[in-house]
Amino acid sequence: xxxxxxxxxxxxxxxxxxxxxxxxxxxxxxxxxxxxxxxxxxxxxxxxxxxxxxxxxxxxxxxxxxxxxxxxxxxxxxxxxxxxxxxxxxxxxxxxxxxxxxxxxxxxxxxxxxxxxxxxxxxxxxxxxxxxxxxxxxxxxxxxxxxxxxxxxxxxxxxxxxxxxxxxxxxxxxxxxxxxxxxxxxxxxxxxxxxxxxxxxxxxxxxxxxxxxxxxxxxxxxxxxxxxxxxxxxxxxxxxxxxxxxxxxxxxxxxxxxxxxxxxxxxxxxxxxxxxxxxxxxxxxxxxxxxxxxxxxxxxxxxxxxxxxxxxxxxxxxxxxxxxxxxxxxxxxxxxxxxxxxxxxx
Amino acid sequence: xxxxxxxxxxxxxxxxxxxxxxxxxxxxxxxxxxxxxxxxxxxxxxxxxxxxxxxxxxxxxxxxxxxxxxxxxxxxxxxxxxxxxxxxxxxxxxxxxxxxxxxxxxxxxxxxxxxxxxxxxxxxxxxxxxxxxxxxxxxxxxxxxxxxxxxxxxxxxxxxxxxxxxxxxxxxxxxxxxxxxxxxxxxxxxxxxxxxxxxxxxxxxxxxxxxxxxxxxxxxxxxxxxxxxxxxxxxxxx
Amino acid sequence: xxxxxxxxxxxxxxxxxxxxxxxxxxxxxxxxxxxxxxxxxxxxxxxxxxxxxxxxxxxxxxxxxxxxxxxxxxxxxxxxxxxxxxxxxxxxxxxxxxxxxxxxxxxxxxxxxxxxxxxxxxxxxxxxxxxxxxxxxxxxxxxxxxxxxxxxxxxxxxxxxxxxxxxxxxxxxxxxxxxxxxxxxxxxxxxxxxxxxxxxxxxxxxxxxxxxxxxxxxxxxxxxxxxxxxxxxxxxxxxxxxxxxxxxxxxxxxxxxxxxxxxxxxxxxxxx
Numbered sequence: 025x026x027x028x029x030x031x032x033x034x035x036x037x038x039x040x041x042x043x044x045x046x047x048x049x050x051x052x053x054x055x056x057x058x059x060x061x062x063x064x065x066x067x068x069x070x071x072x073x074x075x076x077x078x079x080x081x082x083x084x085x086x087x088x089x090x091x092x093x094x095x096x097x098x099x100x101x102x103x104x105x106x107x108x109x110x111x112x113x114x115x116x117x118x119x120x121x122x123x124x125x126x127x128x129x130x131x132x133x134x135x136x137x138x139x140x141x142x143x144x145x146x147x148x149x150x151x152x153x154x155x156x157x158x159x160x161x162x163x164x165x166x167x168x169x170x171x172x173x174x175x176x177x178x179x180x181x182x183x184x185x186x187x188x189x190x191x192x193x194x195x196x197x198x199x200x201x202x203x204x205x206x207x208x209x210x211x212x213x214x215x216x217x218x219x220x221x222x223x224x225x226x227x228x229x230x231x232x233x234x235x236x237x238x239x240x241x242x243x244x245x246x247x248x249x250x251x252x253x254x255x256x257x258x259x260x261x262x263x264x265x266x267x268x269x270x271x272x273x274x275x276x277x278x279x280x281x282x283x284x285x286x287x288x289x290x291x292x293x294x295x296x297x298x299x300x301x302x303x304x305x306x307x308x309x310x311x312x313x314x315x316x317x318x319x320x321x322x323x324x325x326x327x328x329x330x331x332x333x334x335x336x337x338x339x340x341x342x343x344x345x346x347x348x349x350x351x352x353x354x355x356x357x358x359x360x361x362x363x364x365x366x367x368x369x370x
Numbered sequence: 371x372x373x374x375x376x377x378x379x380x381x382x383x384x385x386x387x388x389x390x391x392x393x394x395x396x397x398x399x400x401x402x403x404x405x406x407x408x409x410x411x412x413x414x415x416x417x418x419x420x421x422x423x424x425x426x427x428x429x430x431x432x433x434x435x436x437x438x439x440x441x442x443x444x445x446x447x448x449x450x451x452x453x454x455x456x457x458x459x460x461x462x463x464x465x466x467x468x469x470x471x472x473x474x475x476x477x478x479x480x481x482x483x484x485x486x487x488x489x490x491x492x493x494x495x496x497x498x499x500x501x502x503x504x505x506x507x508x509x510x511x512x513x514x515x516x517x518x519x520x521x522x523x524x525x526x527x528x529x530x531x532x533x534x535x536x537x538x539x540x541x542x543x544x545x546x547x548x549x550x551x552x553x554x555x556x557x558x559x560x561x562x563x564x565x566x567x568x569x570x571x572x573x574x575x576x577x578x579x580x581x582x583x584x585x586x587x588x589x590x591x592x593x594x595x596x597x598x599x600x601x602x603x604x605x606x607x608x
Numbered sequence: 609x610x611x612x613x614x615x616x617x618x619x620x621x622x623x624x625x626x627x628x629x630x631x632x633x634x635x636x637x638x639x640x641x642x643x644x645x646x647x648x649x650x651x652x653x654x655x656x657x658x659x660x661x662x663x664x665x666x667x668x669x670x671x672x673x674x675x676x677x678x679x680x681x682x683x684x685x686x687x688x689x690x691x692x693x694x695x696x697x698x699x700x701x702x703x704x705x706x707x708x709x710x711x712x713x714x715x716x717x718x719x720x721x722x723x724x725x726x727x728x729x730x731x732x733x734x735x736x737x738x739x740x741x742x743x744x745x746x747x748x749x750x751x752x753x754x755x756x757x758x759x760x761x762x763x764x765x766x767x768x769x770x771x772x773x774x775x776x777x778x779x780x781x782x783x784x785x786x787x788x789x790x791x792x793x794x795x796x797x798x799x800x801x802x803x804x805x806x807x808x809x810x811x812x813x814x815x816x817x818x819x820x821x822x823x824x825x826x827x828x829x830x831x832x833x834x835x836x837x838x839x840x841x842x843x844x845x846x847x848x849x850x851x852x853x854x855x856x857x858x859x860x861x862x863x864x865x866x867x868x869x870x871x872x873x874x875x876x877x878x879x880x
Contacts, residue, residue, distance in 0.1 A: 029638070029641075031634070031635060031638035031639075031644060053469075053470070054465070054495040054498035054499075054501040054514075055498065056497075056498055056652075059498045059499060059501065059513075062501070062514060063499075063501070063513045063514060066513070066514045066515075066516065067516060070516055070517060078523075079501065079502060079514050079523070080469075081469040081470060081472065081504075082440065082469060082470035083470075107420075107438055107439060137438065138420050138424070138436065138438065138439075140651075141650070141651070141652055142650065142651075168671075197647060197673060197674070200647050200648060200650070201645055201646070201647040201673040202631075202634060202644070202645070202646040202647070203644070203645050203646075203670070203673070204638050204642070204643050204644045204645075277672065280671040280672050281671060281672040283671050284671035284672055356674060358672060358674055358675055358676045359671065359672055359675075360675070360676045360677070361676065374816070374818065374865065374868075374871040374872070374873070374874045375871030379871070384821060384870070384871065385656075385820060385821045385823070385845055385870055386656075386870070387656040387657070388656070388869060389656065389823075390823035390824060390825035390846065390869075391823070391825030391826065391827055391869060392825075392869055393869075394869075395869030395870060396827075396867060396869050399866075399868075399869070399871070424652065425652075497652060551866050551867065552866075581825070587826060588825055588826035588827045588829065588830045588831075589826075589830045591827075592827075592830065592831075
């Protein structure tokens with residue numbers, strides 16, 4: 025029986041993704057624009073007693089609660105935004121140190137501080153590098169309601185297979201947009217297992233070390249794993265990049281606007297391509313370099329000052345490419361606007 | 371609109387953005403009259419939480435600062451250290467005070483920091499659309515307790531009573547209600563005076579209504595408030 | 609729908625039903641097999657600011673939920689024009705509630721009025737404005753009438769408490785659907801908020817009511833110990849009724865003023 029299109033919001037898609045991924049527990053705290061994820065999960069939990077939740081006293085408790093569930097061997101997650109995302113750095117850091125499969129869905133909003141409740145792409149730094157470590161967290165960026173569903177499921181699989189804290193970035197527009205979608209159900213789910221193993225030989229987990237050297241060993245091992253796992257984890261999309269001399273780089277919803285803009289820019293004729301990272305951390309550097317092979321100019325478009333730009337420029341350091349950053353912190357780009365801005369810059 | 375509302379109200383920000391029938395505005399009227407009566411408009415600074423209370427940012431002709439959710443009390447504690455002669459008010463909701471901000475609130479009471487904390491209690495997280503809060507009573511339906519708040523999430527949280535347990539004996543702790551505006555104003559005056567005259571911590575929870583998220587009309591809102599008053603006692607906590 | 613894609617912006621007062629209208633139209637279009645995208649525009653306040661919805665209905669894929677230029681703009685309240693003016697271009701068709709929005713306030717080349725608030729209040733209730741507008745817009749967007757009505761029923765099922773209410777709403781829906789939209793001038797917008805303080809008096813008392821501040825919450829009415837207040841015909845800030853005073857019952861006890869969250873009423877004894 026062919027799947028039917030349904031008409032759901034991004035936040036609803038996130039809830040469906042978590043359920044179809046096998047998540048059993050959600051911890052959360054009300055915060056716009058992610059609150060509907062908590063509410064949606066609560067509504068589902070009313071019907072399905074296997075699902076549990078707790079509205080905690082704050083996001084810090086929510087994040088540590090998630091870690092507790094993971095240690096016990098069930099899939100758990102939280103959803104937040106903005107100031108809540110900041111508070112989650114505390115538990116995220118523990119997850120990063122202990123390699124715990126934390127999953128968080130962050131619906132970006134304008135920042136810093138309370139900012140706006142609406143939209144931004146300003147939480148990339150937070151998601152990837154917000155803790156007091158070196159940023160060994162997986163970060164996915166969703167560009168559509170359907171993709172948000174897929175990436176939430178992917179996040180659980182990646183987290184439990186490779187043991188990295190994993191964040192799926194959406195934004196307020198995506199969360200609140202009701203869109204016709206055909207959900208791509210998962211083909212395979214990675215199972216959860218107790219991390220505190222309850223075996224005769226006990227598991228001792230610590231995140232505190234006395235000497236630089238002993239901690240250094242742990243970090244070296246984690247970094248080696250990060251590099252080893254990278255090829256299997258990275259994802260990106262390249263559109264019309266084979267002969268491109270100009271490249272647009274964007275992620276999330278901005279990339280969707282850019283996709284529509286590309287048709288208006290007569291892309292094939294004008295040799296304009298689009299590179300869309302789906303993982304922001306680790307970035308699909310091989311695919312980026314391939315897309316940029318013949319490129320003279322790269323437009324980096326984001327609803328932040330330079331959070332995507334720094335990641336891209338790091339990967340292409342030393343190249344002769346001209347970078348033009350089109351930045352609109354906390355405000356969205358319509359396809360028409362992207363076309364105008366690209367034309368303005370030649 | 372002279373003598374429709376307190377002198378300390380900033381008329382330039384009226385009509386304000388609180389929902390029709392919001393209890394905050396009724397409480398803010400009495401706070402305004404208290405400030406007028408004490409003639410402290412020039413000497414007061416108000417810290418504001420994030421929630422519906424954030425709408426107070428331009429509400430008065432008084433210096434205000436929007437802080438982060440649950441962090442209003444510690445900000446005003448710090449401010450009072452810098453400016454001991456000024457009157458430091460922290461204005462927050464039940465979520466900001468008793469969930470995310472509880473730790474800081476408890477410690478301010480414990481240390482007897484000379485600030486006045488005002489908590490408007492409408493039993494939900496209103497600005498985010500009506501989720502349960504610590505003060506939501508057992509059995510009440512909210513968007514995160516669709517079948518009624520279960521006891522496993524705690525019964526209604528009694529903040530003033532909790533603070534009374536660890537606060538210094540010189541503190542002033544009370545609960546008022548918008549159903550009795552005159553009494554409320556007097557409690558607010560007493561609370562503020564405890565800061566100015568006794569250099570001690572003062573706290574007042576104000577039972578309030580939220581027609582928007584309770585989905586009640588005026589009559590039903592005050593009916594529910596009456597029920598709340600049966601569970602949350604009004605008056606000074608001694 | 610003649611063109612491949614229709615970009616529609618709807619704007620009105622919070623509480624008028626803009627989001628409900630958008631939800632019903634978008635759900636119907638989705639059920640009809642169109643690609644649909646609907647996003648509300650929102651700030652922090654729960655109420656008190658204009659409510660805006662972006663709706664895109666297309667035969668092809670929709671990449672982005674917002675746009676710069678609207679094909680169709682629906683304006684239900686004059687206060688909302690400010691928020692949507694930037695989306696109106698010469699090609700935009702504007703549908704406005706001619707009973708609340710004055711013709712001259714709408715700056716557009718193609719504008720059609722429908723006295724929605726007037727028709728709704730006269731035929732059923734102010735609240736049924738959204739059902740009426742769905743009727744009118746469903747016809748404009750070539751959405752099948754019966755399917756649209758079914759969507760209304762499922763979205764508003766909790767409000768249709770009796771069969772009679774449901775049937776009367778059905779009539780309102782059909783009224784909107786069959787309304788002939790004509791370009792041209794219209795009679796004065798009559799359902800507009802009053803401005804400036806309203807002074808009334810009697811029996812040795814004077815009442816001042818500020819319609820610019822009154823949000824029709826009804827608290828003064830229920831708190832009055834003498835039942836001297838009731839909703840009148842004049843409209844306030846949110847285009848909903850404001851109270852009027854029965855001076856025979858009023859004692860100028862000041863209870864209404866004490867409770868009013870908006871400082872919108874004051875009654876005093878006239879000292880002679």
